[in-house]
């Protein structure tokens with residue numbers, strides 16, 4: 001990586017398709033930023049979408065094959081879906097830093113590049129686990145559409161934070177503890193440990209999102225709870241549905257008051273997005 005500006009280094013990493021190479025570049029980028037080798041300069045634009053490897057084949061959520069819940073193959077497919085989510089999460093964090101860093105400042109870049117390094121580690125742990133279990137990332141189709149939210153919110157950092165970390169990543173806080181239990185019950189403690197590690201880190205990612213969102217709203221003289229509600233209504237097409245993991249959400253800065261504004265009322269809980277995505281639309 002020869003880039004000397006942080007934006008050029010981020011762009012190069014986003015345009016790297018091969019998963020292993022993207023992971024290595026993300027780690028190098030985060031390290032070079034941390035030690036001050038990259039200038040806080042935004043001289044190139046971010047790509048509309050990151051480069052993608054040839055495999056996995058990307059399918060619309062409704063076209064995804066059923067995972068066969070409870071079976072060994074079902075658990076393998078779940079690990080594959082989670083590896084894909086972590087892989088896309090690398091680019092989501094990079095894009096946040098590269099697209100909005102100039103207006104948001106150094107701490108914002110610090111935070112999202114550290115998130116990108118975490119996501120690269122999460123992806124790496126899951127990809128290695130798939131190999132150990134006789135599969136690999138790319139062996140199954142994966143869910144397309146995880147980049148849609150990035151595209152929908154590319155014009156406004158408040159909208160990006162309101163949706164990507166504060167809704168999509170926060171969803172992982174609710175669902176992952178149950179997934180951990182499922183793997184433990186099936187006797188797969190190693191996968192359970194990886195998922196527990198991931199959920200612990202995701203609390204920090206959501207907290208970064210909430211912190212920058214609240215600071216931005218306050219600087220604009222807006223109420224964070226109201227602004228979040230408006231942005232979720234405008235840009236999120238699924239359901240934000242209870243039960244919520246209240247303690248993890250509170251640790252991430254999402255108070256009950258904040259949640260009350262965006263939660264889907266129980267009568268409307270049949271919005272099918274999470275079901276269609278097989279519960280895998282968390283980051």
Ligand SMILES: [Fe+2]
Nearest residue numbers: 086119122283
């Ligand atoms: Fe992650």
Ligand SMILES: [Fe+2]
Nearest residue numbers: 169202205283
């Ligand atoms: Fe994350």
